[in-house]
Amino acid sequence: MDLNQENIQKIVAQVLSEMKGTSGQSAAASAAPAQFEIPKKARVAMLTALRKIEIKEFDIPEITDDEMLVKVEGCGICGTDVHEYKNDPFGLIPVVLGHEGSGVIVKMGKNITMDTTGKPLTVGDRIVTCTIPCGHCDACLNMRDRDNLCENSGIYGLMPEDDHYHFNGWFSDYLVIRKGSTFFKVNDMSLKLRLLIEPAAVVVHAVERAKSTGLLTFNSNVLIQGVGPIGLMLLAVVRTMGVENITVVDGDEKRLQMAKRFGAKYTVNFKNYKDLDEQIRRIKEVTGGRGADFAFQCTGVPSAASNVWKFVKRGGGLAEIGFFVDNGSCTINPHFDICNKEITMVGSWTYKVSDYPITMDFLKRAVGIGLPIEELVTHEFPLDQMNEAMDVNMKQLGIKIAYVAK
Ligand SMILES: [Zn+2]
Numbered sequence: 285m286d287l288n289q290e291n292i293q294k295i296v297a298q299v300l301s302e303m304k305g306t307s308g309q310s311a312a313a314s315a316a317p318a319q320f321e322i323p324k325k326a327r328v329a330m331l332t333a334l335r336k337i338e339i340k341e342f343d344i345p346e347i348t349d350d351e352m353l354v355k356v357e358g359c360g361i362c363g364t365d366v367h368e369y370k371n372d373p374f375g376l377i378p379v380v381l382g383h384e385g386s387g388v389i390v391k392m393g394k395n396i397t398m399d400t401t402g403k404p405l406t407v408g409d410r411i412v413t414c415t416i417p418c419g420h421c422d423a424c425l426n427m428r429d430r431d432n433l434c435e436n437s438g439i440y441g442l443m444p445e446d447d448h449y450h451f452n453g454w455f456s457d458y459l460v461i462r463k464g465s466t467f468f469k470v471n472d473m474s475l476k477l478r479l480l481i482e483p484a485a486v487v488v489h490a491v492e493r494a495k496s497t498g499l500l501t502f503n504s505n506v507l508i509q510g511v512g513p514i515g516l517m518l519l520a521v522v523r524t525m526g527v528e529n530i531t532v533v534d535g536d537e538k539r540l541q542m543a544k545r546f547g548a549k550y551t552v553n554f555k556n557y558k559d560l561d562e563q564i565r566r567i568k569e570v571t572g573g574r575g576a577d578f579a580f581q582c583t584g585v586p587s588a589a590s591n592v593w594k595f596v597k598r599g600g601g602l603a604e605i606g607f608f609v610d611n612g613s614c615t616i617n618p619h620f621d622i623c624n625k626e627i628t629m630v631g632s633w634t635y636k637v638s639d640y641p642i643t644m645d646f647l648k649r650a651v652g653i654g655l656p657i658e659e660l661v662t663h664e665f666p667l668d669q670m671n672e673a674m675d676v677n678m679k680q681l682g683i684k685i686a687y688v689a690k
């Protein structure tokens with residue numbers, strides 16, 4: 285990376301952090317490692333049955349030389365958490381959920397000296413966690429740099445409860461970071477930005493996949509279908525890349541208005557069109573009569589996954605990132621949608637460890653160009669109100685709902 289640009293980002297982040305009165309920068313600046321008083325016991329918010337999160341208390345375990353203890357400052361709620369809360373598709377109950385978290389290191393094993401990028405690490409630093417690749421599956425051994433496809437990847441917040449750590453999800457007071465984990469120092473980012481790193485990594489990875497087709501370029505007509513947290517974040521990434529011709533499709537007027545503020549040029553509320561043909565007509569109208577050069581499908585709705593093919597131009601590209609859980613199948617017409625149009629399609633699955641540093645740069649840059657990225661965090665709840673937080677999420681009353689430690 286260009287060193288100048290990095291410096292500029294640091295300065296922008298520092299100024300913003302000071303303006304907003306966040307504590308991240310002052311912790312980074314202090315010379316002596318901070319001391320923290322660690323209680324004997326701490327709480328976790330455990331999903332013990334469908335739609336039932338209970339507060340449980342456990343002894344905080346002694347950490348080994350290869351582990352760290354982190355005091356949780358907050359954690360965003362993901363669509364995946366909501367699915368687990370409602371239906372337990374991963375069969376994890378009882379489980380401490382929460383994988384979009386950040387916190388401050390309060391205790392460190394002596395073998396840990398730096399984060400995954402090699403930055404020196406000390407007690408008092410703020411971190412986020414990424415995945416724990418297994419190191420022995422086909423993806424880990426034979427597909428260089430595709431660790432997102434690891435068959436047994438561990439992730440805090442989606443682990444069986446019965447492991448002896450207990451503190452293994454971010455919906456808790458503390459988290460034990462175990463050996464083999466990947467984690468990043470994030471002292472120069474506000475808490476809200478830190479809570480957005482994980483979902484932002486999902487879209488950064490999707491954009492990297494899209495770029496691999498060679499069809500997503502500076503002046504592409506981009507279409508984003510679905511502007512929930514992921515779609516809005518995706519919009520922010522392509523805007524930050526300099527793409528300007530962006531059309532978004534959604535059925536929620538509030539989200540479409542937000543998309544405008546994130547730089548969408550055209551918004552299409554599909555509820556205002558009598559059928560798909562009318563929608564296609566409108567999308568052609570705003571894309572020079574052709575259709576989108578590149579489309580991102582960000583909803584979890586099978587019919588939307590069918591429709592999006594109709595919005596892409598002949599020879600265009602498509603990325604599917606809406607189905608992190610199985611919401612059913614959809615129909616594609618192999619003649620019209622695939623052969624005749626020669627659409628290049630990529631799927632995108634979570635993120636690679638190496639997507640994290642890019643993601644952090646993106647978030648700082650997005651703030652730097654004035655995108656209201658922190659406003660994506662619309663609701664904050666304390667640990668003992670996680671059922672209420674899930675409820676707000678299920679009713680789609682906000683965008684990103686988060687647990688924030690009080
Ligand atoms: Zn997530």
Ligand SMILES: [Zn+2]
Nearest residue numbers: 418421424434
């Ligand atoms: Zn693996």
